[in-house]
Amino acid sequence: MSPQTSPAPLETSAWTGPTSLEAIRAARASIEAWIVETPLWAWRSPTLSSRRETDTPVWLKLELLQRAGSFKPRGALTVMRTLDADALARGVTAISAGNHAMAVGYAAQVLGTTAKVVMPNNANPGRIEGCRRYGAEVVLVEDVHAGFRRVEQIAADEGRTFVHPFEGPLTALGTAGVGLELIEQARAAGTDLDAVIVPIGGGGLCAGVAAAVKLAAPNCEVFGVEPIGADSMHRSFAAGAPASIDAVRTIADSLGAPYAKPYSFELCRANVDELVLVDDDQLRDAMRLLFRDAKLAVEPAGAAATAALLGPLRARLVNAKVGVVVCGSNIDEASFAALLGL
Template identity: 35%
Template sequence: MLTLDKIYHAAFVLKKVARKTDLIRATKLSKQCELYLKTENLQETGSFKLRGAYYKISQLTEEEKSRGIIACSAGNHAQGVAMAATQSGIQSLICMPDGAPISKVEATKQLGAEVRLVKGAYDDAYATALQLQEDTGATFIHPFDDDEVIAGQGTIGLEILDELENPDAVVVPIGGGGLISGVAYAIKHLNPNVKIYGVQAAGAASMVKSQQEGTPITLDQAETFADGIAVKHPGDITYQLVEQYVDEIVTVSEDEIAAAILALIEKQKVIAEGAGAVSVAAVLFHKLPVEGKKVVCIVSGGNIDVNILSRVITRGLLTSGRNVSLTIALTDKPGQLQEVSEIIARCGGNVVSVHHDRSDANMAITSCFLKLGLETRDHAQIVQIQKELTQAGFHLVSERV
């Protein structure tokens, strides 16, 4: 059973392995609130998961350790289990979905675990791990639905209250619910006035749907690039704790997550994976009532695959109004491109690509489409450019913001 004493005991055990990560003031991210970032992305394994995994393994009996350890994970719990097991001299086998980022798979192997890739999502890897556990008798380390694991994650709540006096709200990513359960339990017992808000990806909102149904449900699919929180079924223990201690849960879109990742990189020099950035996305896109409040966002992990980082940044630029593509119908005569360029330059935009298309069968023979890629400051600047082009007599066929 989860208790505050157990969370304090976990904090004592974790002193030698888990960093007390910095709580930094994010002055450049939000003007609506006094925002702080709890940087669990700077943890030894790149996420908070080390806390719960290590504490759970530390509490196993010698007989349980002797049977070896098996776990399932989208990547972050895998690294926590692998590191904790290896340091304790225990063999570990981790089942991971075959779509897990290569960087997380390789990092897990380097930490000493055997990795088995399973076709499908996290829940498919979970089913395979349970079957292997039954076949081999190994000790199963659940990624979130376990009191000791939750207690380990709850140490983050103790650290937040130690690092910041009287926060008004703490915003926490939710996948299976282990992180928010531990954090909410710790904080609500020590300062019940603090609001605890959870955030899920809209494409994997299993906890939100479970609350709507009044019982833990299983989604048909979990579709999000925030693989660390792509969970179809929340925990039974965590569901009950969330119901009791969490004030509100909201969802954010893929574009909003990408924009948050970009903002963290550009304005705070912080690298977050999708799951780690959802808390910040909820604040940036005004999903929560935090105006004028002292708010902590837990950046739960930074293990983003560099192969998709450039695509995430591109999506973030589009969502934030930093890039736009315009298509303009022109009469094909000299001087048109110069006039368009002068308007864009006068508005402060930067042309990065130009395509002159005369081949569309639907246009007049004497016409063409001018397709431009622009770097812009924000959505307001895009609107200004569109307005001035229209006032100058140019016809905008389409724009992609």
């Protein structure tokens, strides 16, 4: 696929991360040709009202409808838009359980470059196939720890630019567009949100969304949610510095970052009001409710924020107007059915 027409270049001053609404808007405009403004949908139903003990709707930010099936192209494109012609000619590389790898493949396709992506060999088969559909070369490894070593080797040997799955000012600047859209779309619908719930893997999504929410709506609380089996940000907050986990032990493999990194950690620490944990049973329950009640087929990571709303945050946010980021839906039919026992 040939590269598409590029929008106007972003001013250099905007490449410093999500430090202002103007920077976030400029970054969003610079990738507008290749992403969509995903809908914000007011979820209302008797079942939801019964579960929350309130008739207040939940505002779902439907990033599962983004290009490549998740929020990830926002960060990948914001990073890759800065590459010069020589870097684009050498191509890019990435490490991911799937969503970031697919996003980098998609971004490489529309920007006219090539991608070699590293994935754990237990990655969802639908995501592996999705990467290949976007033209990416897929390298399978034992686990994410081996994957990070392999991707560094590829970058060194082939001169490819490493597009990190969650760390850095450009990634956060891209994902901040999710938070700004959420606040502005809610206001356009006549609602000022009291809280926003964001899934955390490595923290790139939460870092950007939290920064944007606090800039656009300072009184809105931001909650980050992690699976119990991949709690690197919880450990980092407790330690006061980026921390790691030895292995990923959750069905939400998209949230299975092996460690936190300094930039996303500091941005989350500055803007996230509280972190909560959910277990795999809560993730399955939220997936089932979203499927049956909201008619959304999401991967486990895409259900994490809903699981937090209906679990550890239920009593606290019972009467709150809440925005929930549904971050992705890259899962094959067999895996989805198996997880829910369908």
